Amino acid sequence: MLLRFVSDYVRYVLKGGTKFYAWMGALAVLIVGMLYVYWLQNTEGLIVTGMTSQIHDGLYLANLVFLVGVAAGAVTIVFPAYVYHHEGMHKVTVLGEMLAISAVIMVMMFVFAHMGRPDRLWHMIPPFGIYSFSSMLGWDVLVLNGYLFLNFVVGFWYLYSKYTGKPVNRKIFMPLVYVSIVWALSIHTVTAFLLATNPARPMWFHSMMPIRFIATAFAAGPALIIIAFLVIRKNTRFWIDDSAIKLLATIVTWCLGIAIFLTLSEIVVELYARTEHANGLYYLMFGLHGLTGLVPWFWGAVVLMLVSFVLLLMPSFRNDMNKLPIACALAFAGIWIEKGMGLVVPGFIPSPIGEVTEYFPTFVEWLMTLGIWAFGFFILTILLKGAIGILLGDIKYGASPSAAAH
Amino acid sequence: MVTESKRPDCGQPGSACSCAVPPASADPAVAAAADEAKPTRRSFLRSSGMLSMSSLMGTATLMAATGEAKAAVEWAEHFQKNYRLMTDQEKQEARVRLEKRYSQEYGKQVSVDTTPAQPGMLMGYALNIRKCIGCRRCVKACVEENNQSRGSRPGERIEWIQVLRMERGKFDPTKVDQGGYPEGLGIQVGGNAYTPAGQVLEGQYHYTPEKVPEADATYMPIACMQCEKPPCVKVCPVRTTYREADGPVVIDYNWCIGCKMCMNACPYWARRFNLTTPVLPKQDMNPVTHYLGNRPRMRGVVEKCHWCLQRTRHGRYPACVEVCPVGARKFGNLLDPESEVSKVLARKNVFRLKAELNTFPKFFYFYD
Numbered sequence: 001m002l003l004r005f006v007s008d009y010v011r012y013v014l015k016g017g018t019k020f021y022a023w024m025g026a027l028a029v030l031i032v033g034m035l036y037v038y039w040l041q042n043t044e045g046l047i048v049t050g051m052t053s054q055i056h057d058g059l060y061l062a063n064l065v066f067l068v069g070v071a072a073g074a075v076t077i078v079f080p081a082y083v084y085h086h087e088g089m090h091k092v093t094v095l096g097e098m099l100a101i102s103a104v105i106m107v108m109m110f111v112f113a114h115m116g117r118p119d120r121l122w123h124m125i126p127p128f129g130i131y132s133f134s135s136m137l138g139w140d141v142l143v144l145n146g147y148l149f150l151n152f153v154v155g156f157w158y159l160y161s162k163y164t165g166k167p168v169n170r171k172i173f174m175p176l177v178y179v180s181i182v183w184a185l186s187i188h189t190v191t192a193f194l195l196a197t198n199p200a201r202p203m204w205f206h207s208m209m210p211i212r213f214i215a216t217a218f219a220a221g222p223a224l225i226i227i228a229f230l231v232i233r234k235n236t237r238f239w240i241d242d243s244a245i246k247l248l249a250t251i252v253t254w255c256l257g258i259a260i261f262l263t264l265s266e267i268v269v270e271l272y273a274r275t276e277h278a279n280g281l282y283y284l285m286f287g288l289h290g291l292t293g294l295v296p297w298f299w300g301a302v303v304l305m306l307v308s309f310v311l312l313l314m315p316s317f318r319n320d321m322n323k324l325p326i327a328c329a330l331a332f333a334g335i336w337i338e339k340g341m342g343l344v345v346p347g348f349i350p351s352p353i354g355e356v357t358e359y360f361p362t363f364v365e366w367l368m369t370l371g372i373w374a375f376g377f378f379i380l381t382i383l384l385k386g387a388i389g390i391l392l393g394d395i396k397y398g399a400s401p402s403a404a405a406h
Numbered sequence: 407m408v409t410e411s412k413r414p415d416c417g418q419p420g421s422a423c424s425c426a427v428p429p430a431s432a433d434p435a436v437a438a439a440a441d442e443a444k445p446t447r448r449s450f451l452r453s454s455g456m457l458s459m460s461s462l463m464g465t466a467t468l469m470a471a472t473g474e475a476k477a478a479v480e481w482a483e484h485f486q487k488n489y490r491l492m493t494d495q496e497k498q499e500a501r502v503r504l505e506k507r508y509s510q511e512y513g514k515q516v517s518v519d520t521t522p523a524q525p526g527m528l529m530g531y532a533l534n535i536r537k538c539i540g541c542r543r544c545v546k547a548c549v550e551e552n553n554q555s556r557g558s559r560p561g562e563r564i565e566w567i568q569v570l571r572m573e574r575g576k577f578d579p580t581k582v583d584q585g586g587y588p589e590g591l592g593i594q595v596g597g598n599a600y601t602p603a604g605q606v607l608e609g610q611y612h613y614t615p616e617k618v619p620e621a622d623a624t625y626m627p628i629a630c631m632q633c634e635k636p637p638c639v640k641v642c643p644v645r646t647t648y649r650e651a652d653g654p655v656v657i658d659y660n661w662c663i664g665c666k667m668c669m670n671a672c673p674y675w676a677r678r679f680n681l682t683t684p685v686l687p688k689q690d691m692n693p694v695t696h697y698l699g700n701r702p703r704m705r706g707v708v709e710k711c712h713w714c715l716q717r718t719r720h721g722r723y724p725a726c727v728e729v730c731p732v733g734a735r736k737f738g739n740l741l742d743p744e745s746e747v748s749k750v751l752a753r754k755n756v757f758r759l760k761a762e763l764n765t766f767p768k769f770f771y772f773y774d
Contacts, residue, residue, distance in 0.1 A: 045682035045705040047561045053678045056666045116664020116679065116706030123488075123644040123663050130488055135643040137667050199763050200637065200673035352675040353568060353628060355610065 004397065005163050012395045013386045019235075024381065027374040034371020037364045038113065046116060048364045055348040055359040059369050060114035062340030064107055066220070067376075068191045069213060069339065071103035071147065073221010075184035076251050077244075082177050088241030092229070094391070097155035098383035099225060100184075104148040106376035111141075113368050136194040143187045150180040159390045164397045188213050195347065203280030203347040212262045213339070219255040220335040222248040223328035228384070230325055238388045242321070249324060253312040256331055260305055263338070280346040283356070293358045294345060297337050304334030479503055488646065489658040489697065500660075501697060508695070508702060512686075516693040518701055521719040523652035529713055529768065530653070530740035531724075532750040533627060536773040537734035540618045540625035542569050544726035544735065548629075551714060551725035552700040553692055557685030564678045566711040567629040567726060568611040574622050627734075629726075630655065630676035630711035631759065631767030638668035638677065647708075653740075653768055654713045656698040662707040669708060673760050674767075677710045713737070740768065 016024075040048050051058050077096030081089040112118045123129040124138065132138045154176050161168045189210045195201070196209035226248050229240045267285070270278040282288055284298045308330035311317045318324060350356045361369075389395045486492070486500055501518045508516035545567045549556060554564040577599050619625070636655045639647055646661035647668055669677045683705040695701035696716035703709050714724035718737070722728075727735040738745030743752075747770075750756065754772040761767075 045680070047559065047681035051679075051681070052561060053564070053669070053681075054675075056669050056679050114666075116666070116708075117662065119484075120661070120663045123646070123661055130491075130645050132643050132645050134640050135667065136641060137643040137665055141643070194667075195670075197641075198637070198670050200671055347670075352673050353570065355675075 001164065001397065002160075005160055008163070008395050008397075009386050009390075012389045013382045016385070020381075020385075024378065027378045027381075030367075030371045030374035031378065032371075033367045034375065037368045037371070040364060041113070041368075042118065048362065050360045050362045050365060052357065052359070054351045054355060054357045055345065057114060057344055057348070058359050059341070059361045059365045060110050062344045063369055063372070064110040064114070065191055065195070065213075065344065066336050066340045067103050067107045067110065068144070068188055069217030069335075070221045070224060071100045071107065071144075072184045072188040072214070072217045073225070074100035074103075074151070075181055076218055076222045076248060077225065078177065078184075079181055080247060082174070083181070086244070086247060088244035089247065091391070092240055092244055094155050094158050094387050095228070095232075095384060096225060097151045097158075098387050099221075099228065099380060100151045101148060101155065101383060102376045102380035104144055104151070105379055106372055107144060109372045109375065113372065136190065136197055140187075140190045140194050143183065143190050147180070147183050147187050150176060150183055154180055155387075159387055162390050163395060185214065188217050195343070198347075200352050201280075201347040202277035204343070205277075206266075208262060208266065212259065215255050215258040215262060216335045216339050217255075219252050219259055220332050220339075222252045222255075223332045223335075226252070226328045227325050227332075228380075230321060232384065232388065236388055236392075238392055245321070245324070246319070249312065249318050249328075252328065252331060253309065253318070256305060256309050256312065256335075259335070259338075260309060263302075263305075279350050283349045284342060284346040288349065289356045291349075291356055291358045293360065294341065298342050301334045301337035301342055304330045305338065308334060479507060483507075483660065486660060488644070488661045490645075490648065497697075504697070504701065508693075511702075512688045512691045512693070514688070514691070514693050516691075516695060519694075519696040519699075519716055519719070521696070523650050524719070526739075526741060527652040528740040529632070529718060530738060530745075530747040530751075530770070531632070531713065531768060532736040532747045532754075532756070532770045532772055534734040534736070534773065535624075535626060535771045537732045538569070538625040538627055539732055540569055540571060540613075540615075540620070540623065541731065542567075543729045543731060544627060545569060547725040547729035548711070550690065551692055551717075552711075553684075553686055553695070553702050554709075555680065555684035555686060555703075556690070557682075559682075561681040562685050564680070564684070564709070566676070566678065566709075567627055568675075570611050570626045570628060571613045571620075572624045572626055574624060626771075628674060628676075628759065629769070631674050631765065631769040632711075632713060634766035634768060635764060637671040637673065637763075637765060641667040641671045643667065650698070650715075652719075654715060655710070656712050656715070657708060657710065658698065659701070659703050659707045659709065664706040664708065666708065673763050673765065677708050680705055680707055680709065 037048070049058070074096040077089055077093055080086040081093040112121075115121070124131060124141065131142075154173070157168055157173065192210040192213040195204040196206065199205050226245055229245055229248075232238055233240050267281070270281045271285075274282075279288060283291070284294050286292075287295050308327045311323075311327040311330070317327065345359050348359070386395070482499070483503060487496065489497070489500075492500065497520050501520050504518045505516055508518065545565050548554070548567050549565055552566065554566065555562050557563060579599075613623075632649075632654050634649070636647075636649060639645075639649060639655060642648075643665060644661060644663055646663075647655060647657045649655050664679070666679060669679060680703055684703055686702055691702070692700060694716055696712075696719065699712045699715035714722075714726075718724060723737055724735075727737045736746045736750055738747040740748060740751075742748060750772055751770060754774055756770045756772045758767045758770060
């Protein structure tokens with residue numbers, strides 16, 4: 001029966017209209033580009049990127065940090081659905097889990113992209129490699145893989161039960177769901193620790209980082225989910241209740257509000273005293289020693305987040321399903337900058353010995369980033385298509401293949 | 407003016423120096439095979455590197471590319487264990503493998519020393535900050551001794567020592583009366599008479615004076631502090647960097663995955679990343695190497711100062727100590743009260759850099 005499930009699933013997701021193939025084809029082109037620059041990075045070395053010994057992490061780590069947040073953001077669907085028994089959410093929980101799977105896969109690809117020797121990855125996997133419990137990166141890899149596993153099991157078990165028509169064994173299923181909820185918090189907390197546990201980098205070294213990460217994650221994650229839901233409503237027969245979207249919009253609004261508040265707190269605390277430890281933030285906001293590479297990024301992020309917050313506060317805007325995605329896109333972009341480039345890069349400026357240099361991502365890095373995002377959307381499209389097919393009953397055990405392909 | 411009598415020379419109390427150059431390889435096959443097939447090796451490395459997108463794929467290619475013993479060497483090197491977990495037998499094999507490979511690659515007999523830490527030894531370093539004239543001979547000597555990359559592109563030049571030039575600064579009488587800062591809203595924010603004087607760690611290490619020392623500057627050389635509680639070691643996910651029993655923090659370059667977490671963690675900016683295959687001309691390559699020290703590195707791994715293990719494990723001074731024309735640099739055994747560095751700690755005014763971070767450096771600054 002499991003084999004039938006796999007074959008029915010695969011046959012369903014591979015079929016689609018012109019729009020589907022065009023979308024997947026465009027993504028595939030970017031993925032090929034990514035493979036090329038990956039090959040380049042592993043023959044020439046990371047010298048083809050804009051990274052240096054002073055600023056040795058950039059766009060890749062920025063995207064990694066941001067996407068861990070998107071993955072964790074899926075819990076904003078799972079939590080209301082299973083803990084508050086929200087009707088509209090419960091119908092679509094599995095879509096959130098599919099998003100989490102895609103986001104974690106993207107995170108891992110960014111890990112590979114930023115490593116100097118991805119061919120030696122096995123060095124950190126026992127029994128042939130060594131696992132270090134003192135390393136935050138080790139913990140990050142552990143919790144991310146755990147989260148991938150949990151979401152895969154919970155998501156596909158649910159889909160499989162829909163497919164066969166037999167209900168899940170709730171005695172095992174529900175504990176897994178609760179574990180995955182707590183686990184979602186853990187992945188982003190550990191990622192925050194990864195940066196925040198470095199006293200050598202004053203820009204990162206503060207205990208506000210984990211809560212700030214979670215606040216921004218629970219704004220950016222659901223913002224993307226809302227957009228995805230509206231796309232699904234428009235392009236498939238699957239209907240997602242307004243109640244679910246409105247709850248997500250509320251979550252985005254207030255998590256964004258908290259994120260803005262935390263950013264302002266940091267600015268006041270750092271710039272009032274204005275010690276040398278504030279140099280990173282000062283570089284980000286105003287530039288340092290005449291170098292101002294990130295200043296437009298920072299103020300761009302501030303404008304995006306503030307405008308989005310104000311728009312989301314207006315009922316006429318928030319409740320209009322044609323306008324809502326605009327605010328969501330603004331919030332998503334703003335947080336991508338603030339938490340990615342705006343957090344990672346100033347950690348290196350100035351360097352621990354006071355050297356001020358700048359970082360400019362090269363074409364290789366942009367293509368790699370685009371390609372990994374394309375790969376993520378490629379997987380997401382397949383996963384969502386399959387999940388929706390099952391939820392709609394298009395893929396069902398015993399149904400003839402011709403009926404399955406609508 | 408160079409009156410420093412304690413120039414690093416051998417036979418000093420505490421240095422236990424016998425001036426024995428570490429033994430070169432005794433393997434006759436090394437010398438015989440030295441001149442063969444250099445270009446194919448290059449291209450072979452390149453083609454194998456291209457395809458090693460994963461360990462398995464990479465090694466499969468290595469095996470397929472050439473059916474020879476060389477492939478087996480690459481295979482063995484790729485799958486060797488973390489240095490600390492190797493048995494003596496495996497260390498020996500790894501050493502012979504590397505000596506063979508390096509000798510072929512650089513066209514001369516290269517030795518890879520594996521001498522372990524000696525009991526009763528804890529290395530320490532002291533630098534007289536008043537004596538340093540900023541000539542940067544130590545930087546140059548370090549690069550030459552330790553086989554650092556010396557290419558022309560940015561990212562191909564790696565130096566482990568930075569000599570920071572600090573402006574002496576001054577107090578400006580014209581600015582004494584609120585020169586710069588406006589007093590907004592009746593709030594006094596301070597004066598502006600103080601132009602950066604003696605500001606720590608805001609100096610720069612690219613300077614081109616007519617001659618050194620310059621009248622308006624002081625110099626502060628920094629490099630790896632060989633911390634007793636190294637933050638870099640704590641964050642390494644594969645434990646490839648660790649503190650050796652005799653003090654220095656070292657890296658097994660063959661085990662490093664290039665995640666760069668140690669570079670995030672280091673408060674002294676002591677670590678460098680090989681952004682590309684290091685540029686090391688054959689004739690400039692120093693053939694006397696140590697496995698955990700100055701042997702040639704590969705693309706994508708991190709490297710740093712290791713206090714010239716290839717010298718210090720045999721009772722010699724690090725290259726920077728030996729070359730310093732003013733005797734500002736002192737090196738020795740912290741466990742030996744008669745060593746130079748112990749005497750400095752006992753008698754001089756000593757400070758550590760960023761001591762508040764509890765890294766406990768074994769690199770001390772002093773002045774007299």
